[in-house]
Amino acid sequence: MLILKELDTMFGWNGRILRVNLGKKKAVVDGYGAELAKNYLGGRGFAVKILWDELRPGIDPLSPDNKLVFAAGPLTGFALPSSGKMIVAAKSPLTWGYGDGNIGTFAAVHMRKSGYDAVIMEGKSDKPVILFVRDESVEFFNAADFWGLNSFDTERKLAETYGHTVGVLCIGQAGENLVKFANIVSQEGRAGGRPGMGAVMGSKNLKAAVFIGSHELPAADPKEMKDLGAETLRDVLTKANYAFWKRQGTMSTIEWSQENSVLPTLNYREGVFQKADAISGSAMEKIKVSNRGCPQCNMTCGNIVKDSERKGAEPDYENVAMLGSNIGMSNLKQVAALNRVADEYGLDTISLGNVLGFAMEASEKGLIKEKVPWGKFKATQSLIRDIAFRKGDLGNMLADGVYSASQTVGQDSSKWAMHVKGLEISAYDCHTTPGMALAYGTCSIGAHHKDAWVISWEVKAGREGYTAEKVDKVIELQRIRGGVFECLTVCRFPWVELGFELEWYPKLLQAATGVEMSWQDLNVISDRVFNLTRAFWMREYGNRWGSEMDVPPPRWFEEPLTKGSLKGAKLDRAKYDKMLQMYYEKRGWDERGIPRESTLANLGLGNVAKELGAHVSLSS
Numbered sequence: 231m232l233i234l235k236e237l238d239t240m241f242g243w244n245g246r247i248l249r250v251n252l253g254k255k256k257a258v259v260d261g262y263g264a265e266l267a268k269n270y271l272g273g274r275g276f277a278v279k280i281l282w283d284e285l286r287p288g289i290d291p292l293s294p295d296n297k298l299v300f301a302a303g304p305l306t307g308f309a310l311p312s313s314g315k316m317i318v319a320a321k322s323p324l325t326w327g328y329g330d331g332n333i334g335t336f337a338a339v340h341m342r343k344s345g346y347d348a349v350i351m352e353g354k355s356d357k358p359v360i361l362f363v364r365d366e367s368v369e370f371f372n373a374a375d376f377w378g379l380n381s382f383d384t385e386r387k388l389a390e391t392y393g394h395t396v397g398v399l400c401i402g403q404a405g406e407n408l409v410k411f412a413n414i415v416s417q418e419g420r421a422g423g424r425p426g427m428g429a430v431m432g433s434k435n436l437k438a439a440v441f442i443g444s445h446e447l448p449a450a451d452p453k454e455m456k457d458l459g460a461e462t463l464r465d466v467l468t469k470a471n472y473a474f475w476k477r478q479g480t481m482s483t484i485e486w487s488q489e490n491s492v493l494p495t496l497n498y499r500e501g502v503f504q505k506a507d508a509i510s511g512s513a514m515e516k517i518k519v520s521n522r523g524c525p526q527c528n529m530t531c532g533n534i535v536k537d538s539e540r541k542g543a544e545p546d547y548e549n550v551a552m553l554g555s556n557i558g559m560s561n562l563k564q565v566a567a568l569n570r571v572a573d574e575y576g577l578d579t580i581s582l583g584n585v586l587g588f589a590m591e592a593s594e595k596g597l598i599k600e601k602v603p604w605g606k607f608k609a610t611q612s613l614i615r616d617i618a619f620r621k622g623d624l625g626n627m628l629a630d631g632v633y634s635a636s637q638t639v640g641q642d643s644s645k646w647a648m649h650v651k652g653l654e655i656s657a658y659d660c661h662t663t664p665g666m667a668l669a670y671g672t673c674s675i676g677a678h679h680k681d682a683w684v685i686s687w688e689v690k691a692g693r694e695g696y697t698a699e700k701v702d703k704v705i706e707l708q709r710i711r712g713g714v715f716e717c718l719t720v721c722r723f724p725w726v727e728l729g730f731e732l733e734w735y736p737k738l739l740q741a742a743t744g745v746e747m748s749w750q751d752l753n754v755i756s757d758r759v760f761n762l763t764r765a766f767w768m769r770e771y772g773n774r775w776g777s778e779m780d781v782p783p784p785r786w787f788e789e790p791l792t793k794g795s796l797k798g799a800k801l802d803r804a805k806y807d808k809m810l811q812m813y814y815e816k817r818g819w820d821e822r823g824i825p826r827e828s829t830l831a832n833l834g835l836g837n838v839a840k841e842l843g844a845h846v847s848l849s850s
């Protein structure tokens with residue numbers, strides 16, 4: 231039950247948002263009250279609320295009118311399992327809808343310890359700039375010596391200048407060159423903001439934001455917080471899968487995906503890769519040199535390997551599937567090198583593997599003049615550089631993402647341009663998994679796996695059906711992972727991979743904030759955030775919006791798998807559409823997928839309905 235009305239002092243939340251005008255080089259602190267905290271929690275909730283309230287619809291995402299939001303949750307910065315994360319969000323230049331991503335970074339911890347739950351970046355600096363926030367002090371430094379550096383060198387140079395304990399969010403050359411899937415990078419490989427958050431940062435001439443905070447976070451019950459912190463950290467360490475997770479992290483998924491015919495292969499034509507063993511978790515263990523991860527994590531999943539250029543790289547499942555099987559690469563050290571190079575430039579590795587696969591297929595079919603062979607390391611590395619620097623016709627075309635590239639290439643390429651709403655699909659082939667296809671179709675930033683990774687459940691429960699049970703599962707996961715975890719900005723892996731119990735979270739929240747919330751209460755917040763995100767898209771797209779926006783690409787419906795034990799399988803479009811309508815109904819949306827007025831009103835979003843009604847016709 232919510233008892234926020236009784237709060238006269240905020241605990242857990244700092245109650246302060248830093249608003250930075252990059253054009254004027256000025257910063258002010260906005261206080262906020264329990265109303266925002268109780269209705270949106272933090273992280274994604276704060277980000278979408280700020281962007282909804284403050285952005286004028288129709289703005290160019292790469293203009294000074296866009297705002298870039300860094301937002302953490304009320305648990306960030308406390309000593310709790312896997313809680314060192316934050317959200318980076320803006321209107322996306324890739325999708326022109328709501329865009330965000332999460333990053334595990336010391337910047338999140340230091341931002342909170344400086345006394346801010348979020349930072350809003352407004353306007354555009356006339357010259358490259360570095361934002362430096364140390365508690366109450368906010369300074370702007372000339373970034374001329376940093377502009378042009380890759381993200382790793384940027385961070386190293388910043389550490390030399392400001393000390394090794396600072397938290398940094400920065401961009402590489404891809405962000406500077408406004409590549410539409412440039413992301414924001416921290417700690418040499420932790421990256422987030424797939425839908426072009428790095429390009430938004432670049433468009434503002436903001437090379438890096440540096441945080442160092444020294445304040446104690448205000449916990450409602452400091453003793454309970456300390457006890458729960460110790461108990462939960464111990465709980466994680468004693469989970470059955472802990473040792474294996476530390477050895478392989480997400481890399482074990484390569485083997486699982488191969489076994490289950492969902493490993494994206496040759497631009498999602500197939501779900502099995504002949505040389506999957508060579509890029510598997512076991513293969514990775516042979517070249518692994520150390521382990522690293524996000525702050526405040528005691529189950530760190532980053533595997534550092536020596537790549538083919540004898541440098542340290544941090545491959546994980548998504549990177550290896552997208553830069554390995556999806557583009558026909560089977561030398562893991564080389565895949566790791568591509569992974570590292572992408573991180574250095576600040577290119578999202580998922581979207582990158584996707585546009586590369588598209589280019590390789592277009593080349594094979596003779597639809598582009600350039601020769602882009604499958605699985606060739608040097609040629610691929612060189613193309614990645616062209617994308618990061620927007621060099622040449624091909625590099626420049628791919629830098630705008632796969633949807634835009636397919637519009638340029640034409641012919642039938644839109645059928646195998648693998649995206650939803652303009653965001654490239656991440657590393658699960660869905661020829662045989664309608665539930666996961668629905669998760670991609672309805673994810674709030676475009677085709678991303680993070681909000682509802684239903685595929686492992688679906689493979690066990692039976693992948694053939696287009697059932698109400700699957701729809702329910704997708705919604706359940708979207709609430710927990712895409713809603714509550716993204717608002718609290720905690721990592722999903724303790725729950726997903728180790729079975730860390732969900733019951734911990736209301737307890738942790740109460741100890742931090744003094745607010746008692748059940749999972750039912752949390753799910754209502756999650757639905758509010760999800761519907762507001764949806765409204766953001768609708769406000770941007772207006773009557774151009776249709777249910778087609780929630781449908782994955784034709785390849786999965788029209789071209790059956792030709793290899794593996796599920797050869798011949800493909801999705802059924804009529805059944806998918808029926809399942810999508812079932813999903814809309816359960817969400818309280820109309821047949822176009824637009825939230826009904828009554829649904830928004832029930833979530834306390836009556837004013838949102840009023841404004842949205844000016845852009846798109848709403849059903850009651």
Ligand code: SF4
Nearest residue numbers: 312523524527531721
């Ligand atoms: S499990 Fe991995 S992704 Fe999650 S917080 Fe730990 S290091 Fe970061």
